[in-house]
Amino acid sequence: MPAWIAALSPDTVMVAIAGVGGVIALSLLIEAVRRLRDWQIRSGIAFLAIAAVVAGLGTAVALLAASLHTYSRLTAEQEAARAVFRELSPKRFELILVLKDEPARRYEIRGDEWQIDARVLKWKGLATTLGLDTLYRFERLAGRYADTAQEKTAPRTVHALSSGAGFDLWTLLKNQQRWLPLADALYGSAAYAPMGDGAQYAVNVSTTGLLLRPLNDAAKKALGGWK
Numbered sequence: 001m002p003a004w005i006a007a008l009s010p011d012t013v014m015v016a017i018a019g020v021g022g023v024i025a026l027s028l029l030i031e032a033v034r035r036l037r038d039w040q041i042r043s044g045i046a047f048l049a050i051a052a053v054v055a056g057l058g059t060a061v062a063l064l065a066a067s068l069h070t071y072s073r074l075t076a077e078q079e080a081a082r083a084v085f086r087e088l089s090p091k092r093f094e095l096i097l098v099l100k101d102e103p104a105r106r107y108e109i110r111g112d113e114w115q116i117d118a119r120v121l122k123w124k125g126l127a128t129t130l131g132l133d134t135l136y137r138f139e140r141l142a143g144r145y146a147d148t149a150q151e152k153t154a155p156r157t158v159h160a161l162s163s164g165a166g167f168d169l170w171t172l173l174k175n176q177q178r179w180l181p182l183a184d185a186l187y188g189s190a191a192y193a194p195m196g197d198g199a200q201y202a203v204n205v206s207t208t209g210l211l212l213r214p215l216n217d218a219a220k221k222a223l224g225g226w227k
Contacts, residue, residue, distance in 0.1 A: 080205045081138070082215070083114070087197035091145075091154075095195075099138065099161075110157045111143035115192035116203060118210055136189075136205050137162050144192055196222030 084096040088108070095107045095114060117140040138161040145151040189209030193201060199219035204211040214220045 078205060079202050080136070081116075081203040083116075083201045083203060085109075085114075085195050085197065085199045085218075087195075093143075093195050093197075095141070097141065097161075107141060107159050108157060109141070109143040109195065110155050111151075111195070112146040113144040113192050113194050115142045115144055115190055116140070116161075116210065116212075117142075117188060117190040118205065120189055120205075120207075120209060139188070143195075146194075193219075194222040 079100070081097060081099045083098075086094045086096075088094055091110055091112060093109045093114075095109045096104050097107065098104045116138065118136050118138045121135040141159040141161055143157045145154055191203070191210040191212045193212045193214075196218050198216070199222050200215040201219055202213045202215055204213060214223055
């Protein structure tokens with residue numbers, strides 16, 4: 001496979017395929033109209049049906065591309081986000097989350113610990129041959145209490161990190177594995193760690209899931225006193 005093709009993102013490849021399909025469908029439609037106008041009814045209907053099929057396939061590929069665009073590519077362990085904490089009051093923190101290539105987001109988190117969740121999609125077979133990398137998408141951010149009894153009664157905070165797309169490739173691959181055996185693994189991954197005033201963490205993603213790494217003394221201190 002040429003290196004320049006392997007370097008393209010999956011959604012870029014799918015957009016290109018959808019575009020070519022659209023051009024082909026339009027050409028077939030024009031030919032169908034010409035034949036119908038010349039009273040070549042049977043062949044005109046045949047071309048019209050083929051155009052509809054090609055257009056439908058192109059639309060499906062475009063929807064897949066839109067869904068893939070909500071995921072990020074993963075080739076090795078890499079830093080995908082950073083989290084910085086500021087204590088507002090006991091068991092109440094402001095979390096500044098900086099996702100890769102996105103502006104900072106601010107959240108209020110209650111509890112002793114914080115947890116971040118992600119979806120991970122690993123390809124196999126033809127998809128791997130085409131050079132598709134493992135994909136991930138952050139899904140949720142939440143606070144946790146160290147004491148399970150308090151977890152049941154104390155105020156909890158949960159924030160969505162992804163609005164997703166109208167069409168979700170994850171759901172399609174999960175529900176149609178028999179007919180679309182492209183995914184080697186579809187799983188969720190979560191990591192959590194204690195919060196602390198001034199603590200900073202790196203959120204790393206690998207093919208095995210999420211990892212939280214302390215970036216300063218405040219985070220190391222919080223981890224050191226973790227029970």
